[in-house]
Amino acid sequence: MILDNENGLLLIRNDQLGERIWRSDECYKLIFSPFGKGSYQTNLGDISIDKGEFLIFNPYEDHKQLKATNEKFLVEIKQSLLQETADQLGITETSPEFTLLSYKHPQIRQWMIFVRDFLSLNEGAGSITNQFFLDNSLTQLSIMMLQYGAGSHQIDFPSISSKAIINDVTNALKESYCENWTLEEMAQVARLNKYQFAHLFKEELGLSPYSWLQLYRLLRSQYSLLHSNDSVLSTALNHGFKSVSSYNQLFKKMYRKTPTEFRRIHGFNK
Template identity: 40%
Template structure:
């Protein structure tokens, strides 16, 4: 493929940098985890559950056997395929999980991951003629990326969303997020969120999405799903009671969001983790 530059392939995965290539409109599934990062412009994907648009500096993770297709791309993307066994071996050393990780099918944004992508690209561009240096560098870089995404990307292993770095980077956003976390069952309005950030609701909505990649309400709903995961794992509460305890307006809304994120119902998730 002349439009695709294969930078490295090793036992852990494959790193690709794609620019100016034909559209890939066919449905596909892969037996690996796919980390896709938008370097510039938008990238549109479709899954069998929803349609997703990646904006600048946003990423998404597709799980093994997730059916998806790329609909459109403005400029370029950075893609890494990570072997399933590699990711799950690291996850089991970091977390008390005994099942294969499922990442949420949702766009995400993280300053540490953006810094990592830029660092790797800079090194590869400078050292592209030194194959041995690249091999050693990227061997360790795959491990770094695996740890970063397990720590920051939303998945079935997630117990919290750690955004402590925003305490210094963006105190307004950090203060609002802390308030949402502390009272996530509350039926928050945009006005209430904006008041904590000391912004108008229109400024706040735009600013929040620019910083975190999703709307404030979407972030809150995903956080509620994360809190529900622990209840599904450790309690005998019904799915209905868990949905209500986590602040969802109905069990239908909860079930639909959970399935859109993970491709399974809360009940199927409970069965998977309790095996």
């Protein structure tokens, strides 16, 4: 099933789920994995999407689908719609650029399930009905991407309603994210052993505890990077990174550019 209009496209398919050609689209592309694992190849390595997770490709991001399990759910949103939505939400300091990272968010998942079920039940409906639904759905998703998608416009990790013990841990990490947390210390906050805690955290958020903490540090560093003259080294160390090398590596992995390049593109102290 494919629905498209001037603002984007929605695709649900159960065939041709194996390797496809390289793509570099001019739109934002959100891919959701409803049933199993998907994998994509990029210029800096492969990235996986586990069941219930989503991934956002920025415009002109080179990628190739390697496989998807059972079903592919994809939404393309034109840059003009996402930018207009950002303007309406007061996000005007920087053009949205999302981290290349797959993780779980319950609101994104609920939206996907609703849209998928609606279209399945109304597959024979008239084009006017489906087009009107698509128009509203793309606007809804644009809002949710900006609220729940980690990226250049964020100064915090997108809020997620999770189990209380996971919320306790993420709140503790936020309060002292520059500290040198160990897995054992995180597990103590959750009142679980470290193996139970690591499994539950990954199951709830789609990220390991340490990956979540490193991404949170990166997002918190962005404001200083864009609005101060602090060196990249100072910015890294002041936000919990042990070295500028680890900061640069994570930045390159998330944004396909170094902090210096990110500052030059998005910052105001150019």
